Amino acid sequence: MPEPSPFPPAAPPPRPVTPGLYLVATPIGNLRDMTLRALDVLAAADLVLAEDTRVSAKLLSAYGLKARLERCDDHASERAARIAVERIAGGEVVALVSDAGTPMVSDPGYVVAREVIGAGLPVHPIPGASSLLAALCLAGLPADRVLFAGFLPPKSAARKTALAELAEPGRTLVFFESGPRLAASLADMAEVLGDRPAAVTRELTKLHEECLRGPLSELAAHPGAQAPKGEIVVVVGPGDAVVASADDVDAALSEALTRLAPGPAAAEVARQTGANRKALYARALEMKAGR
Structure with missing residues (x-):
């Protein structure tokens, strides 16, 4: 006989969804990658801001959810931000979703989150699928x-x-x-x-x-x-670091100083060679003083 599982037979009960902006990750392809918490938030949402309301309507329908949808793409984010601030300040729950994956990761939503945060209202990440x-x-x-x-x-x-x-x-x-x-x-x-x-x-x-x-x-x-x-x-992949000789570093720094001030020149050569930026800056000052 197998030993009984140490885990409870059911997931923990959902927590109350309080007023605020919820940044809800949605599946990137497989609908079963939707999290329980994301479903709790979307079920409780008074308003869902969506990159494409048609895409989000299909997602909600797949889980038997109904919510008021408003468009929030790059062209409508300012308006969506104003609506979100007004609704959350009035005690409502607003969810933000993109077409797939996590909002604001190369997807719309930054303007909305910025305005809600600026208004001193709560913002909550609901993590999930991410390509x-x-x-x-x-x-x-x-x-x-x-x-x-x-x-x-x-x-x-x-x-x-x-x-x-x-x-x-x-x-x-x-x-x-x-x-x-x-x-x-x-x-x-x-x-x-x-x-x-x-x-x-x-x-x-x-x-x-x-x-x-x-x-x-x-x-x-x-x-x-x-x-x-x-x-x-x-x-x-990260690639292999190239170890430059002292003469190579000096040559690169000397060339950079023909175009740049010591600080930017040191920063450029540090990126190119992996040498210490502070040491390069000191060396750049010596080179400038020696000219």
């Missing part, structure tokens, strides 16, 4: 130091400039990307960041979930990276 975290788990790359960069610029030149600002080794990078731009973005990443190990994750939690792993250059040429459909998250 960023799901991709990190699936990629098999270090996740102890991570930088989330959202969407890169659509044009190659601007994209390379943005990537150059993120090129410091030692941290895993996470990007959102669209299918038509995926291969070109991966090629630019390989050129600017080096041929780092990476993973392209697609349709996370859905029926056709996929994860392609390999060096950036191989992924850029992979058939599966040529304009695939679905939601895409790219995870790029």
Whole structure:
């Protein structure tokens, strides 16, 4: 006979949902990833602010919930913020949802949260599904130091400039990307960041979930990276730190000082070489004084 489970047979009872703004994470593909607490909040909400009311109406219907919906996309966020402040100040519960995942992670909602916080009213996160975290788990790359960069610029030149600002080794990078731009973005990443190990994750939690792993250059040429459909998250490994010699550091600092003041020059060379910024600043002052 199996031993009885040490856990209670039922989940803890729901807590009362008090007036405030609730930032509710919703499933990124699999509807069963909805949390019990998110359902409690949406059931109690007097108003749900939604990125797309049609998408959110389907979600609510799937769980037998009914709530008043108001649009809160990038074009309606100011109006939604005013409504939220008025309703919460009047003692109501307002929930904010995006089409999928966690609000404000490359999704609308920042303006609403900012205004509610500014008004001194309560704001509560209701955590749940996140494509960023799901991709990190699936990629098999270090996740102890991570930088989330959202969407890169659509044009190659601007994209390379943005990537150059993120090129410091030692941290895993996470990007959102669209299918038509995926291969070109991966090629630019390989050129600017080096041929780092990476993973392209697609349709996370859905029926056709996929994860392609390999060096950036191989992924850029992979058939599966040529304009695939679905939601895409790219995870790029931290890369190897390059140890520069003292002569190389001095040469880089000397060149930087032809364009920049000592502080910015030290910061630039520190990013390029991994050398200590304070030590570089002191060295920059010595170089300037010696000229």
